[in-house]
Amino acid sequence: MKNILLYLIAGSRGGETRQRILMSLSVHPKNAHQLTKELMLDYKTVQHHLRVLEKHRVLATINKGAYGAAYYIPPEIEAIWAEFGKKYLNAKKQR
Numbered sequence: 001m002k003n004i005l006l007y008l009i010a011g012s013r014g015g016e017t018r019q020r021i022l023m024s025l026s027v028h029p030k031n032a033h034q035l036t037k038e039l040m041l042d043y044k045t046v047q048h049h050l051r052v053l054e055k056h057r058v059l060a061t062i063n064k065g066a067y068g069a070a071y072y073i074p075p076e077i078e079a080i081w082a083e084f085g086k087k088y089l090n091a092k093k094q095r
Contacts, residue, residue, distance in 0.1 A: 001077065004056050005084050017041065018049050022058070022073065022081060029062060029072035 009015045009022075020039050024030060032050060036043045050071055053059040058077055062070040073081055 001057075001080050002084060005058065005080065008053065008056060008058065009084075014049060014052070017045065018053060021046070021049055021053065025059070025071055025073050026078070026081060029070040031068045031070050033068070035071075 009019050017039075021035060024035060024038055030038070032043060032046050035041070035050075036046045039046070050059065054061065054071070058073070058081075059071045060074045062072065
């Protein structure tokens with residue numbers, strides 16, 4: 001799973017946006033509209049990145065398919081994300 005996170009955040013286009021989404025969701029679950037407002041991004045952009053993260057099982061949904069479905073980081077990913085976030089963000093700051 002660490003390799004998947006590394007690829008999704010550091011190794012592909014859109015990684016910075018996915019990082020911002022994950023950082024926001026690490027606080028508490030949100031739907032696409034809430035993320036759009038908070039991160040000041042286009043709604044379709046947020047939807048795309050949510051689909052990518054969900055496809056790779058980095059995110060899960062509450063009320064999937066319903067309007068306003070909330071996204072969250074599953075417990076098994078939270079620990080990996082916390083560890084990855086510290087290492088990756090610290091390395092990025094040092095550049």
